Amino acid sequence: MNWIILIIGGLLESIFAMSLGKMQHTLGKEMWLWLAVFVVSVSLSMFLLFKSMGGSHPIPTGTAYAVWAGIGAVGTVVLGILVFKEPVTLWRILFLSTLIISIVGLQFTSTHD
Template identity: 60%
Template sequence: MNWLLLIIGGLFETGFAISLGKAQQTTGKPMAFWLSSFAICVAISMYLLFKAMGGDKAIPVGTAYAVWGAIGAIGTVVAGIVLFHEPVTFWRMFFLSSLVLSVIGLQLVSS
């Protein structure tokens, strides 16, 4: 259950990064909407990270934070490509792939 909370928390981290990107592109009420979305996503993301690090099957803080951050980073790169038309280059995909492999490795060696 804690891993599921951590994954969902990482997705909300992606949400707050996307919200900031969208807020940069808008003004007025749309900007207020995206900044509100940012605040909500940050709160949910941090709460789920907190919950994943506690309880009977707590994920160690170092592993939890690294995985949470990586999920957010991976999601943000993919969202940047899809939503903000950021470039897809060999080196970006290479390092993104190495990040994915590192997250899988951390999950495998965590008790």
């Protein structure tokens, strides 16, 4: 269950990063809406990271943080491509793939108490 919590927290990290980008391109009420999305998503993301490191099967802190940040990074790049029309290059896909492989590897090699 802690891995599911951590994955959701990582996805919310992507949302708070994207909302920062959207805030830079808006004004007035729309900017405040993106600020609200940022505050809610960063709060939930951090809380879920915290929750994933506790309970009956805690994820070690280093592993949890690395996976959380990696999921957020991958999600942010994907959202950047889809929302902000950032370029899709061979190198970006290659390094994104190695990041995903690393995240999965950390999950499989994580020790549980």
